[in-house]
Amino acid sequence: xxxxxxxxxxxxxxxxxxxxxxxxxxxxxGMGEGRPPAALSIQPPVLxxxxxxxRLPRGSAEAMVPLLERxxxxxASGLVHAAFALESGSIVLTAAxxxxxxxxxxxxxxxADMDIALAEHVPALRELSKRLGLE
Numbered sequence: 001x002x003x004x005x006x007x008x009x010x011x012x013x014x015x016x017x018x019x020x021x022x023x024x025x026x027x028x029x030g031m032g033e034g035r036p037p038a039a040l041s042i043q044p045p046v047l048x049x050x051x052x053x054x055r056l057p058r059g060s061a062e063a064m065v066p067l068l069e070r071x072x073x074x075x076a077s078g079l080v081h082a083a084f085a086l087e088s089g090s091i092v093l094t095a096a097x098x099x100x101x102x103x104x105x106x107x108x109x110x111x112a113d114m115d116i117a118l119a120e121h122v123p124a125l126r127e128l129s130k131r132l133g134l135e
Contacts (some may be wrong), residue, residue, distance in 0.1 A: 002099050008042060015108055029111065035118045038111060046096040047107070049082070051114055053091040053122055057134030067128055074121050081110040082117060091125070093117055 002008050005025055012019045018030045019040075028037040031051065038051045057067065071084040071091070082095040095110045 002042065002047065002102055005042065008040065008047070011102075011104055011107060012040075014104055015111075017111070031111075031115055031118060035115075038114060042099060045098060045100065047099050047102060049093075049095040049097070049110055049114065051093040051118070053084070053093055053118075054126075055090050056086060057129045057132075059132065059134040063132050063134060066132055067125065067134065070125065070128060074117070078121055079113055079117060081106075081113040084117075084121075 002011060005027075008027065009019070012027070012029065019027045022028045022039065025041050027040045029040055030037055036051050036053070038049050040047060040049050042048075057064075075083045081097075082093050085092050085094050093114050095114065097106055097110055
């Protein structure tokens with residue numbers, strides 16, 4: 001269980017996760033070379049994890065349908081703890097973990113889920129965008 005930022009920092013240290021304080025209560029956790037970091041912040045009653053995957057490609061509504069369908073399919077079958085979402089013109093990976101019962105295993109599993117998405121799903125989504133001719 002975590003109750004404050006110090007607890008979160010201790011949990012990240014126990015998991016051997018490199019992190020940096022990026023602002024008021026926002027921690028950036030490295031996800032590996034060439035990958036965007038995960039932003040973590042306590043927003044009671046949850047710990048929010050979010051990764052900016054990249055901007056949403058532009059195209060006609062009709063051309064966008066296969067990409068948006070694929071994002072929803074991945075949410076249903078390709079991710080366990082996280083989900084793809086759209087925010088301010090970007091595609092993000094996001095997860096919310098209840099802090100009252102949060103332990104290191106749950107946080108590690110959520111970060112691993114996001115890591116797999118960055119390694120496998122994001123490249124496939126970029127390739128799909130190119131095939132669809134999206135900018």
